[in-house]
Amino acid sequence: MINEDYTPEAVILANGEYPTHTLPLRILEEAKFVACCDGAANEYISRGHTPDVIIGDGDSLSPEYKERFSSIVHQIADQETNDQTKAVLFLQEKGFRKIAIVGATGKREDHTLGNISLLIDYMKEGMEIRTITDYGVFMSVNGTQTFESHPGQQISIINFGAKGLKEEGLVYPLSDFTNWWQGTLNEAIADEFTIHCTGEYLIFLAFV
Amino acid sequence: MINEDYTPEAVILANGEYPTHTLPLRILEEAKFVACCDGAANEYISRGHTPDVIIGDGDSLSPEYKERFSSIVHQIADQETNDQTKAVLFLQEKGFRKIAIVGATGKREDHTLGNISLLIDYMKEGMEIRTITDYGVFMSVNGTQTFESHPGQQISIINFGAKGLKEEGLVYPLSDFTNWWQGTLNEAIADEFTIHCTGEYLIFLAFV
Known part of the structure; x- marks a missing residue:
């Protein structure tokens, strides 16, 4: 039986709207490892957190953060995938399998559709990934x-x-x-x- | 060629987030006929507008508006369709074919997915409908x-x-x-x- 008890090994903060609901916020707060897509890193950092890795070219980071966090910016050159998937691939390589994604929805709707549908592909790769939004949980x-x-x-x-x-x-x-x-x-x-x-x-x- | 010039015969204000971008707001402002899904009617009215019809059971309306606008509340009992589709069916019956939908996204993501995918079904019915969000335009x-x-x-x-x-x-x-x-x-x-x-x-x- 699939239930709400879900302790992910790592959390991805994606490029959509920053979560406001207590559940995705708590998952982010309690995360053992946080991968920030670089469009989300500014807000995460300015709220007093430090990501474990920032996925992207770092161009969305403020100049100050870009310098301060340059050692954890991890760039993946691949035009075939979006930042969320780059974060998943990074975590997969590190041995993580059970991942929660927050902040994946709420801005451009085509990104929302893309990010959600990718859960099907991640499942095919043997990953166990849930997307937790401000309204509920998507899983494949x-x-x-x-x-x-x-x-x-x-x-x-x-x-x-x-x-x-x-x-x-x-x-x-x-x-x-x-x-x-x-x-x-x-x-x-x-x-x-x-x-x-x-x-x-x-x-x-x-x-x- | 399909271009941005799109003057709808009627506009549906759906139950998602109230638009904030100037384009959907202008389409709503310039609409010749506005059908409000009842979850959206309170905000539309409180902004000083009067819808031409309110689709739904009116239960989402404030008690004051429910009384004041009772004559234009149009209830469609059909568990197979959502409020957006009920508004489309109402307008289709009135002879409208070219419709813009605003406010269809931005809250529950499953509603967003549903509302957007319905554009395919509306096209099969011979309707020409676009969904205008705060980020762009969806069409089938x-x-x-x-x-x-x-x-x-x-x-x-x-x-x-x-x-x-x-x-x-x-x-x-x-x-x-x-x-x-x-x-x-x-x-x-x-x-x-x-x-x-x-x-x-x-x-x-x-x-x-």
Whole structure:
């Protein structure tokens, strides 16, 4: 059963809006290792924190921080990936597998879409990564899985080619959705629910 | 050629974050007909505007507004659609075809995903609908199309089953992408670009 207890080995602070909800903020606060995408580093540092690594060319850093933190700026030249993925690849190389991403959404919507959909690719690489936003948790899943929930919890399922989708413990029936919106706005009935299928999908567990 | 000149016959103010960018605000200001989803109506009214219709059960309205605007609250009982789609269906029935949606993003990310992906379904219904956010414009497209752009403009293409994707006038090559992120973070080279393909896709034209 997948539940909210999730202690990541490392946390990525991505280039979206800085988190405001207590849960992503606490995950960031308690992180054992923090990789900042460089667009997020200024705010993280100015709030009194020190990242373990800054991923990017450092060009988004203030001149002062750029000098002070030059030793931890890690540049990855790859036009095929975005900064979030560069941070994931860096952490993967360091041996981290269980990662939380915060600050990945809330600015340009195409970046939001990209960052969320990448969870599917990370799963294929054997990584266990969750994106924690101000509104809930996104995770990628392969096949049948049971999730802890609370009655009335808002649940959205976004299909990435899964077949035979059936629900147990959700208000609205699932089917082999072909468009994203079709699996949104579902709701947990009780303390757990199960999704039956083969193949991959994203799930969003809202905090409410 | 698709360009920025877009005078919608009606505007939907959806339940996400109230727009802050001048372009969606101007579209809302100049709208000939405004349909407010009821979660957005309080703020629209308190800013001194009067919607032409409020779509929803009115439960999100303040008690004062609920009484004052009761005559324009239009309730559609349908558990299969969200408020944005209810507003689209209402406007379609009134004969509107060319619609701008503002305020559709910026809160719960699953709602953002749902609202954006619905543009594909609206296109299948013969509607011409654009979502204008604080960062750019989303539209649904079927087949080969040329778009007006400016050099360096950020462009993202999200594939909904289109085949034979090829670009003309973009920095990075297109292919038949299978995951959302693969078509993000492209860039226009000059004043126009063309996407060649058969089938449907979403395009995001950033303001920058």
